[in-house]
Amino acid sequence: MISKEDIIKRFVSYVTVDTESDPESDTTPSTAKQWDLANALVNELKAIGMQDVSIDENAYIMATLPSNVDHDVPTIGYISHFDTTPDFTGANVKPQIIENYDGKDIILNEAENIILSPDYFEDLLLYKGQTLITTDGTTLLGADDKAGICEIISAMEYLIQHPEIKHGTIRVGFTPDEEIGRGAHKFDVERFGADWAYTMDGSQIGELEYENFNAAGAKVKIKGKIVHPGYAKGKMVNSMYIATEFINALPRMETPEHTEDYQGFFHLYSIDGKVDETTLQYIIRDHDKDHFEARKEVLQKLTNDINTQYGREVVTIEISDQYFNMKEKVEPVMHIVNIAEDAMKQLNITPLIKPIRGGTDGSQLSYMGLPCPNIFAGGHNFHGRYEYVPVESMIKATEVICKIAELTAKKS
Numbered sequence: 001m002i003s004k005e006d007i008i009k010r011f012v013s014y015v016t017v018d019t020e021s022d023p024e025s026d027t028t029p030s031t032a033k034q035w036d037l038a039n040a041l042v043n044e045l046k047a048i049g050m051q052d053v054s055i056d057e058n059a060y061i062m063a064t065l066p067s068n069v070d071h072d073v074p075t076i077g078y079i080s081h082f083d084t085t086p087d088f089t090g091a092n093v094k095p096q097i098i099e100n101y102d103g104k105d106i107i108l109n110e111a112e113n114i115i116l117s118p119d120y121f122e123d124l125l126l127y128k129g130q131t132l133i134t135t136d137g138t139t140l141l142g143a144d145d146k147a148g149i150c151e152i153i154s155a156m157e158y159l160i161q162h163p164e165i166k167h168g169t170i171r172v173g174f175t176p177d178e179e180i181g182r183g184a185h186k187f188d189v190e191r192f193g194a195d196w197a198y199t200m201d202g203s204q205i206g207e208l209e210y211e212n213f214n215a216a217g218a219k220v221k222i223k224g225k226i227v228h229p230g231y232a233k234g235k236m237v238n239s240m241y242i243a244t245e246f247i248n249a250l251p252r253m254e255t256p257e258h259t260e261d262y263q264g265f266f267h268l269y270s271i272d273g274k275v276d277e278t279t280l281q282y283i284i285r286d287h288d289k290d291h292f293e294a295r296k297e298v299l300q301k302l303t304n305d306i307n308t309q310y311g312r313e314v315v316t317i318e319i320s321d322q323y324f325n326m327k328e329k330v331e332p333v334m335h336i337v338n339i340a341e342d343a344m345k346q347l348n349i350t351p352l353i354k355p356i357r358g359g360t361d362g363s364q365l366s367y368m369g370l371p372c373p374n375i376f377a378g379g380h381n382f383h384g385r386y387e388y389v390p391v392e393s394m395i396k397a398t399e400v401i402c403k404i405a406e407l408t409a410k411k412s
Contacts, residue, residue: 002154002395004131011133011150011394012095013040014082015142020090021083021180028058028186029083029176035059037082041149041174048157050172058186061174065156065167073168073409077197078155078401079361079372080148081178087383088140095141098132108385109137116386123204123380124388131391141387143379147394148200149174151377154394155401167405171197175361181322184364196336196371198404199362204352205393206344207376210330210337211355212363213264213285214292215322218299220246223314226276236275242306242314243271243278249302262287262355264295287325287355323359326366326373333371340375343403349396352376375400 017037022030029035038059045053050063067073084090098106103125106116114137118124124132135141152172159165171194175183178201202209224239250266252258259265264286272279284299286292296319303317330337337353344351356363362372378393 002158002398004391004395007150007154007391007394007398008097008131008133010154011147011389014146014150015093015095018091018093019083019142020086021177022086023180028182030180030182031083034083034176038174038176041082041153044153045156045172048153049160050156056188059176060187061172062192063156063172065159065170065172067167067169068163069166069168069409074195075169075171075193076405076408077171077173077192077194077370078152079173079175079197079199079365080145080152080201080377081175081183081361082146082149083176083179083183084140084142084144084146085179085383088385089138090140090142093139093142094136096134096136098134101128101130101132103128106132106134108134112137114138114385116388121381121386126204127390127392132388133391134388135385137385140382140384141379141389143377143387143389144382145178145201145377147377147379147389147397151200151394151397151401154398158398159402159405165402165406166409168409170405173197178361181359183361184368187361187365187368189365189368189370192370194370196333197362197365198340199360199365199372199374200377200397200401201360201362202356202374202376203379203382205376205378205390205396206350206352208337208340208344208351208353208373209356210353210373211287211327212323212325212359212374213287213357214289214324215359216284216292216296216319217322218282218284218296218317218319220280220282220299220303221316222246222278222280223316224276224278226274237314238275239278239314240273240275242310243273243280246280246302246306246315250298260357264288264291266295266299283322284319285357289325323363324367326363326371329366330371330373336371337373339407340373340400340404343400343407346407347396347399347403349400
């Protein structure tokens with residue numbers, strides 16, 4: 001159906017453009033270099049024959065594939081993001097193509113002895129005999145979510161070239177800054193005009209997700225007192241020691257490395273410490289809304305308890321909600337999940353319906369009035385040097401996009 005060579009060529013052309021986002025920036029997009037790929041995508045959408053192609057002042061891209069049937073069909077959408085995470089460099093990506101993977105170690109970088117091994121990353125063995133695209137060990141790959149963009153554009157091109165496949169109106173949307181939590185912030189749902197949509201932003205082939213974490217961020221500031229250490233007795237207050245008390249008071253086993261499935265966590269991801277002030281940055285995650293609220297209360301109570309212990313305000317905390325579990329918005333329209341599940345089954349893909357241990361643009365969009373489950377894009381080990389994507393998974397994701405459009409036209 002879809003040419004492997006075309007998928008590889010398109011995907012490589014995307015990942016070799018640096019689009020890393022920046023959480024410290026207050027612009028949209030957060031980095032000017034995101035415009036490089038955004039503008040190229042606009043030109044490509046026009047070139048393949050999409051209609052109403054637009055890009056706004058914030059680099060949000062939209063395009064339309066008109067209906068080719070003469071009866072009413074819901075308008076559906078497909079959405080992906082073109083930025084990559086600031087967690088690991090996305091500059092100078094050098095993809096490596098591994099044909100007919102033999103199930104053994106892959107040497108990503110011989111000089112630096114960086115090896116992608118199935119002994120550690122067992123999922124590799126799922127793709128024995130397939131074509132893998134990996135990094136060279138010095139950057140991330142960018143399959144999150146340039147694989148999704150590649151699949152959406154490839155599917156639109158295929159539907160344009162094969163008008164015998166009947167479908168309703170399809171809307172396409174590409175966003176900046178998803179990796180820093182802002183991908184949906186300036187997305188114009190009304191202008192997009194879809195009844196529902198799918199983000200192509202999952203991992204392993206078969207993933208289909210309509211539940212995600214409730215999410216918040218917490219910034220904890222601890223104030224100390226700095227004096228000369230030779231004359232410090234009774235005067236110095238070392239904020240880093242108080243920070244250690246705070247950290248150790250939280251449940252050690254409720255962290256990302258000790259949790260799975262529906263289990264929530266507290267995640268300390270940044271410490272900036274000196275004697276007179278230390279800042280801790282946490283993210284708080286839980287699928288259950290009541291448990292989520294309880295986690296925020298735990299942090300607030302701990303702050304109050306430490307201040308009581310010291311007899312003054314040494315700790316302050318700011319907690320900000322980030323996104324919520326889209327299950328609440330998708331369950332009333334479960335037929336949109338069922339259509340995706342049927343599409344996978346018809347393509348001999350085993351659906352893996354499970355909660356997202358994270359969030360996507362779809363979680364925010366669902367609360368903005370656009371129900372938006374998440375579908376696999378195929379990549380593994382996102383946000384680091386061991387990232388890879390099987391080409392066959394990208395092809396299957398492209399086929400799922402086409403099949404959903406076909407089934408939606410039939411079911412209506």
